Amino acid sequence: MSLADAAPERGFQNTEFEARTARAQRLMARDGLAGLLLMSEQDVRYFTGFHTLFWQSPTRPWFVFVPASGKPVAVIPEIGAELMRRSWIDDIRTWSAPAPEDDGISLLTELLAPLAKVGARVGVMKGHETKLQMPLGDWERLVARLGGIKFADVTKLVQGLRMVKSPAEIKKLSHICAIGSAAFSKVPDLVGEGMPLEEVFRQFRLAAIGSGADDAPYVVGAADQGGYADVISPPSRRPLQKGDVLMLDTGCTWDGYFCDFDRNWAIGDVHDDAKRAYDVLWRATQAGIDAARPGNTCRDLFLAMSKVIAEMDSSGGDIGRLGHGLGMQLTEQPSHAAFDETELKENMVLTLEPSLSYGEGLMMVHEENIVVSNGEAKLLTTRAAPELILVR
Amino acid sequence: MSLADAAPERGFQNTEFEARTARAQRLMARDGLAGLLLMSEQDVRYFTGFHTLFWQSPTRPWFVFVPASGKPVAVIPEIGAELMRRSWIDDIRTWSAPAPEDDGISLLTELLAPLAKVGARVGVMKGHETKLQMPLGDWERLVARLGGIKFADVTKLVQGLRMVKSPAEIKKLSHICAIGSAAFSKVPDLVGEGMPLEEVFRQFRLAAIGSGADDAPYVVGAADQGGYADVISPPSRRPLQKGDVLMLDTGCTWDGYFCDFDRNWAIGDVHDDAKRAYDVLWRATQAGIDAARPGNTCRDLFLAMSKVIAEMDSSGGDIGRLGHGLGMQLTEQPSHAAFDETELKENMVLTLEPSLSYGEGLMMVHEENIVVSNGEAKLLTTRAAPELILVR
Structure with missing residues (x-):
């Protein structure tokens, strides 16, 4: 189907x-x-x-x-x-x-x-x-x-x-997260060394809409040697090069509801620091998933992810939070931050978005979308691979 | 090229x-x-x-x-x-x-x-x-x-x-209008009787991005027997039928600048009223192009278009104006309306957007994008065909 x-x-x-x-x-x-x-x-x-x-x-x-x-x-x-x-x-x-x-x-x-x-x-x-x-x-x-x-x-x-979604809203959010996951899974076949970043963005948008999204209004990302320094820029025309880490972050829509998540890939092979950053963020996300239970707070989620991130970076980063609510807007309340004591409730739909800085001004982001459930949170996105996927 | x-x-x-x-x-x-x-x-x-x-x-x-x-x-x-x-x-x-x-x-x-x-x-x-x-x-x-x-x-x-664009801005606007025109020209080959409107929208978006748009954030439209009643709706799943007038209106972007125009097509053949409405709007647009000279006002543009529209409809319609400025936003100042005495200046980029009501609650819209010049205005869009294009 x-x-x-x-x-x-x-x-x-x-x-x-x-x-x-x-x-x-x-x-x-x-x-x-x-x-x-x-x-x-x-x-x-x-x-x-x-x-x-x-x-x-x-x-x-x-x-x-x-x-x-x-x-x-x-x-x-x-x-x-x-x-x-x-x-x-x-x-x-x-x-x-x-x-x-x-x-x-x-x-x-x-x-x-x-x-x-x-x-x-x-x-x-x-x-x-x-x-x-x-x-x-x-x-x-x-x-x-x-x-x-x-x-x-x-x-x-x-x-x-x-903040608390109805079953009908969760169906829409689940559908657009599945579409986003399908679009990301096509990326290794669509892009490669030598393709300008501008064209990478275009191919991703076409894949997302072709996979069933109404639109992909939010597509940002970056690619550079061993990592990237910025996560909100429009694309340059620089061609992908061996040793780049490529990141794409998207908000795709279906019937007025958003997914919001990102993926990283290694073009050819990349520096070990990037692989280590990826591993830390993957495990920070897992800590977030584990902590996303009714009764815990957004602050608890933030602290659970921060603890893992601190293995490599204790600066706190410049994004200001480690995820947020998701629904009719790309980003909604609440915020996974030390200041936000919002109590998690069943049927809240959230992003988990740990990030860290490393090397010479480089950063990495990682993001999944979940719905808080009675018990363990359910992933709406197809979980990122536990290791950086190589793109040839 | x-x-x-x-x-x-x-x-x-x-x-x-x-x-x-x-x-x-x-x-x-x-x-x-x-x-x-x-x-x-x-x-x-x-x-x-x-x-x-x-x-x-x-x-x-x-x-x-x-x-x-x-x-x-x-x-x-x-x-x-x-x-x-x-x-x-x-x-x-x-x-x-x-x-x-x-x-x-x-x-x-x-x-x-x-x-x-x-x-x-x-x-x-x-x-x-x-x-x-x-x-x-x-x-x-x-x-x-x-x-x-x-x-x-x-x-x-x-x-x-x-309101007054620089030469560099006009290059960007001209480029995205050319992309929008290319996408619209592909529509007769992409859609046809039996295709759900939702899929028509998707095909148009893919064509626009495939033609070089960064995105097509604004795609609205309608299709129904002999005409349509609404111009701002998301798409239904109703399949195109013989006798429909199909309208698509788009704001596509390139490097942060918008085009904003629409096109109408006849699915198979349509009622003569729709053909007549199309002809009136085509000529109203022409009157707008002719009136878009430095020194004239937005009110003058409005009156020039209204005079032609009145051949078929003197109600004034429910859109509130007959076009607007265009640039970094889908719609910008000024407004082609009786209340807007803004003087036209060289290098203003404008939409001309005459509309009329006819039949039993039907309406039609028509739109082109121009740049006001010293002398005759220059079209940035490829002028719509003077008669409704038939789609099989």
């Missing part, structure tokens, strides 16, 4: 959105919130199912209001009305956007004015890993018009919901 | 960034601004050349400060230091991110404190088509700490600079 045949259904049943909204409303009641005003692609999609690549255009803002009870209300540009009408929500208010003088502000004011009158608390995303997804000037005007509302930060509430 | 062989150099000479910064600083002097605090991927890249897909991770904020004189200063996560050091700027200040308690705020405070002391004006992006590219809570803390600074909206200043 090919991966395309194994694809789950696209989209979700309405019960998924009912359950998400009910969970949010229970927490809103706990926190005395009269509603959530959400604006990011992922937060809007989480509560409505509205799914489009059109968010890549920065022109128009989009708003969803989750009330204390009942279905969410959409306040969106007219161009999205047809697609939003296919969702489970009923109350869809639109304007002809773009309209720089009034891009949804009057509609939002009308919707929220009754809450302003009674001095209600309304949640918005103000915290870590969020951005204000509307023009700052419009936000300032809206706050001034709705003077009675107390805007509260609900970053932890919303991120807490999104 | 293949398109890959015709590719321009990646990146820019340092003189490009010197010129951009000098132009900004002349306008800053005019407006009494002591600096610009910028945070978006495109604004940071415009002034530094810092180019990475890593922005897809929402975890870490990135800042560039353009002072009244001298080179920009970067305040960025340590993970980006190596890549930023390859740019033309010298002053790079980093912190180990993510650090939820202090994600760059102390570094920004230190950098800007001398300006706060003297009550200086500092520009930020607050206007139409912008977002606050850092957590709102952090922004509020920063403003409180730097009480002396008067933050001014510089949306028009920065967008005005970015």
Whole structure:
């Protein structure tokens, strides 16, 4: 059976959105919130199912209001009305956007004015890993018009919901991780000594999409003698050379869900330091998998991986963490870092991403995707080989 | 010569960034601004050349400060230091991110404190088509700490600079438009009756990347009997049927620059209404090309296209405008709309995107990419055929 045949259904049943909204409303009641005003692609999609690549255009803002009870209300540009009408929500208010003088502000004011009158608390995303997804000037005007509302930060509430995935979400994540694994397994046959890195990236993207990914929006990597110095660059045109370590890191998507992992290869043979770094990171990942149990924290995961990494590097590195959440975004909360005491729960989907520095300014990264389960964590990716794979 | 062989150099000479910064600083002097605090991927890249897909991770904020004189200063996560050091700027200040308690705020405070002391004006992006590219809570803390600074909206200043492209930028845009045109020309050979729309999208993406695009991050479209009702949806699994109008709209990228255009095809034969809509839109586009001359405004472009569209539809449609600027973003300022009096200047790169509604809730779109020149505008895309192309 090919991966395309194994694809789950696209989209979700309405019960998924009912359950998400009910969970949010229970927490809103706990926190005395009269509603959530959400604006990011992922937060809007989480509560409505509205799914489009059109968010890549920065022109128009989009708003969803989750009330204390009942279905969410959409306040969106007219161009999205047809697609939003296919969702489970009923109350869809639109304007002809773009309209720089009034891009949804009057509609939002009308919707929220009754809450302003009674001095209600309304949640918005103000915290870590969020951005204000509307023009700052419009936000300032809206706050001034709705003077009675107390805007509260609900970053932890919303991120807490999104961190724990539903069975339907895990199916999508599992599918895209299998596609990513299939694409990586083809790399030794697709690339080799003499191929410019730019072409390596192109061949990988074609393999990922050909293997069933909707897209491979995130492809970064590097290749250089005995290792690489940077993990976020676009490709150079330098041809692969014997003695290079090649690394590719990808976020591929299927139905709006990401995988995020990387692989390393040796072009011909490489220096022993690289082989040792690979072995340390492989075992650090294993320590992470072993520690990824409900009740442990992200800090525990970080410490378990750090302990192995310290065999070769105790600097702490420059990436700032050793993995993160995964879902509708390439990187989501939580962070595997000393500062993050988030407790692991069943059905959290995480990356384990140990990295280390070695030699003269070289670094190596290694990454797998897992789902936290009752007992041992389950790998969603096909585990990397325990030794660097040689590419001829 | 293949398109890959015709590719321009990646990146820019340092003189490009010197010129951009000098132009900004002349306008800053005019407006009494002591600096610009910028945070978006495109604004940071415009002034530094810092180019990475890593922005897809929402975890870490990135800042560039353009002072009244001298080179920009970067305040960025340590993970980006190596890549930023390859740019033309010298002053790079980093912190180990993510650090939820202090994600760059102390570094920004230190950098800007001398300006706060003297009550200086500092520009930020607050206007139409912008977002606050850092957590709102952090922004509020920063403003409180730097009480002396008067933050001014510089949306028009920065967008005005970015609207007019340099010769090097136009080479990149021309290259990706040629790649997009090559990919569209292959569609009649790649798709046909019976192919699910999801597979049509996949085949198009593979063709675009195979033709030399770095990626095809934006692929939307639709297909249905005699026309389509929506232009921003992800693909269904419905197979193409005789009588369908198929539309694909794409933003492909090369070296961080976008094309953005679409094409329509008839599967077998289609209803005469669709043929008529196509003809009207083709001529509306031509009217747009003819009107795209220095000195005319975006409003003029809008009116020229609207006049032709009105032969079949005078509703104004639900897209809100008939095209826009194009560059590092899929859609940029200006907007071809009645409200936008932006004067066209040589070397602006624009989309012309007339659309109309017809029949029972059907719509059609048509789009080309041009560069405004001294005299007649130059097409960057290969002009669509004057009649709907039949696909068997």
